[in-house]
Amino acid sequence: MTQAVPRAWLVLAHRWLGLVSAAFLLLAGLTGSLLAYHHELDAALNPQWLRVQQPRAEAPLDPLLLRERVLQAHPEATLPWLPLQAKPGEAQRFWLAPKPGVEHLDVDEVFVDPWSGEILGARHWGHFDQGWRAGLMPFIYRLHDSLALGEWGKLALGIVALIWAVDCVVGAWLTLPPRGPRRLARWGPAWKLRWRGAGWHKRLFDWHRATGLWPWALLFVLAWSSVSFNLDPVYSPVMRGLFAHQDGPARASSKGGPELDWDAALVQARARAAEAARQHGFTIEHEVEFSRRPGAPFYQLRLRTDRDLNERRGATRLWIGAQDGRLLGLFLPRGAAAGDTVSTWLVNLHLGTLWGRPYQALLSLSGLLVAALSASGVYLWWRKRGARRKA
Template identity: 40%
Template sequence: MAIAARPFWVRVHRWAGLATALFLCVAGLTGSILAFKEELDAWLNPRLFLAADPGLPMMDPFALRDAVREQLPWARVDHVPLRREAGRAVVFRLTPRPDPATGRPLPLRATHAFADPYRGKVLGWRDEGALSLARENLLPFIYRLHLDLTLPGVWGRLLYGVIAVIWTLDCFVGFYLTLPAPGARRKGFWRAWRPAWLIKPGASASRYTLDLHRAFSLWLWALLLVYAWSSMMFNLRDQVYMPVMSTVMPFDTSWRGAPVRPAPMAAPALEGQAALSAARRAMDDLARERGFTIDGEESLMLDRRRGLYAYLAHSDADLRRHVGNTAILIDADTGERRGVYLPTRGAWGDTFSNWLGALHMAHVFGLPYRIFASLLGLVVVMLSVTGIIIWRRKQLGRSIAASRRPG
C-alpha cells in the first residue's frame, strides 16, 4: 500500500470499529459467560439438571423417551439421548405436534424437557427461545443475545454476519496500520515495529489507551481473526463462508443436502431399537471406510421433514473429549446411508470448519483454553472501548484545533 493510502485506511479502520463496537461488546461479554454455560446453567438450575442416584439402573433410552411422551402429550419427542451421566438429568429436545385438522404445527410450550433417567419422571421443561431473565431462562437468554441479539427470524444472525464480515476485513486493516511507515524503517523494520507490541510504562493516559488497543490486537491477532471468520461461518455460511472456502477446500455437503419431503413423515418404518440398530450398522461401515473408532453414543433423532434419522456418536475423530459430533444420516424407512458429518478424517474443508467452530466455542484444549476464551471475550470488549476512546480524543483534538484557526 502506498504512503498516500495510509490516511484512507485509518478512516476505514475508524469507521469499521465504530460500526462494530457495540455488537462486539455484546458478543464479547456474553461469550465470556458462555465459555462456562453448562456449569453455570446447572448451578443456577439444579432441579432441572441433577437427578439423585437411588442405586437403581438407568432406564432404557426408548423406555425413558416413551415416559416423557406420556407426561408431555402437547409435544412431540423424536429425540432419544443415548449418552448418560450418573446423577444427571437427561435432556430431550421437543418439537411441535401437528394440528389434526390443518397439519400445521401447534404452539409449543417448551423446547427442552429434563427427565430423571432412573425413574422416568419429567423434572421440568423450558422454552430456550423465551426472552426472560428468570433463573431457568437466564443462560439460554444470554446465548440468544450472543447468537442473534434476540431479534426475530433470521435478522439477528444476518446482522451479526455483516458485523463478522466487517470485523474480518478490519483485522487485516488494523494489522497493516500497526506496521511502521516506510520512513521509520530506515533504522530497521523490527526496531521500528517493536513499540507497537509493547505497553509503555509510565505513559500518559492517551498513550496508555493507544498501547492497550494496539498491543493486545497484535498479540492476539490470529485468534481474533479466528473468532471473526468463525462468526461469519455461523451466521453467513451459505451466503459467504461456503462460496469463499469451497474455492480452496473440498467439503462433504451430504449432511445438509438431503431434500425436504412434500409432507412431514408421520410414522417411519424403522422405530425404536430397530432404528438404532440400523444406525449402528451404518456407522460401523463408515468407521471402517474412514478409519476411526467409535467409543460412545450420543443421540438418535428423527427428522420428519426429511424422513431421516440423525445418529451421533463419539469417536477418535472428534475434537471434543466428552461430546460426540461424529454423525450419520440414515433413511428412516430403509436404514440406508444418506449423509455423514465428520469432525476430522473427512474432507479438508469440514475439518478446518470444525476446528474453527471448536476454537470459537472453547470445546478443545480443556479448562485452560476455556478460561482463556472467557478472558478473550473481555479483551474484545476492551479493544472496542479503547477504540472509541481513541476516536473521541482525536475528534476533540481536531475540533479544538479548528476552533483556534483564524477565520
C-alpha cells in the same frame, strides 16, 4: 505520498469499521465471556433440573423408554431429537417441537433423570416465563447468537462478524511501520506498552494496539467462526473455494412403503456406524444423539469418535434412509477433507469445547478483551474527534 495514501485509507477503514461494529462486539464479548461457562452457570442457577444423583451400580435407562415417557407427558409435542449420552450427575435434556396444527408450546426443553426416569421439570428455553433463574443463561445465549431477534438478528451479527474479520486484518496491517529498511525489526514497539513519561491517552493507545496484536490469531478465529455461524452464504463459498469438503447425505429413494420406527431405525443406524468405523478406520467412543426432523427422508446418528475435537458433544454424523436403513452419508470432523477439518477447529475454538478448563478460562477472558477493545477504540476516536474540533 503514494505510500501515505493507502495507509490513510486503511486508517479510515479501521476507524469506521470499528465504530460500526463496536456496540455489537461489546455485547458479543460480554455475553461470550459468560457463555464460556454456560453449562456450569445454568446448572448452578437451576440445580433442581440439571443435577441428578447417579446410583453407583445402575446403568442409565434405555433412551427410547425415556422418550416415550416425555411424549406421554407432552402429547401436544413431538421429539425430533433423542439424546443418547448420559453424563454422570447431569439430567438428560429432551427438546420438544410442536405437532402439526399446534401453534405454540408452553415449554420446549424437558429435563429427565436418566437413571430413574423421573421428569424433573421443563422450561420455555430463552424466556423468563418461569423466573429469571430459568431464563437467564438461555437468554444470554440468544443475545449472543442473534440479539434475541431471530433470523434478522443472526443476519446482523453475521454482517458484524464479517466486518470484524476484515477489521482484524486491517488493524494488524496498520501496526506495521511504513515501508522502509528493517521494517519487521521496527515492528517491536507496537507490541509494547509505554508507561514512563507517557500520558493516559498514549497508554490507552498502546494498550489498544498491543492487546489487539498479542491474541490476534484467536481474535481472528473468533471473528471468522462467527461468520460461519451466522453468515453461511459468505463463509461456505469462501471455504469451498479454498478447501475440499465432504458431501452431505445422498438423496433417499422414496418407495411409498412403511418407514422404520425409532427403535428399528436406531438398531440399523448402530449397525451402519459399526460398519463405517471398520471401513474408514475410526473408533466410536460413545453415542451422542439420534434424530429425525419432521418429514425428513432420513435419520441421523451423532457420535463422538477419535476424529472429533469436541470434548462435550461429538460431531461425527451418519445418515440412514428412513425406509430401508441404507447408509446415505457419513461426516467425519477431521481427516476426511481439509475444509471440514479447518471448520472443525474453528468451531471448537469458538465454543471452547477442547483443552478443558484452561482454554475455557482463556475464552472467557477473550470475550472481555473483545468488549474492552471495542470500548477503548470508541473512546480513542472520541478523544481525537474532540481534539480536531478544538484545533
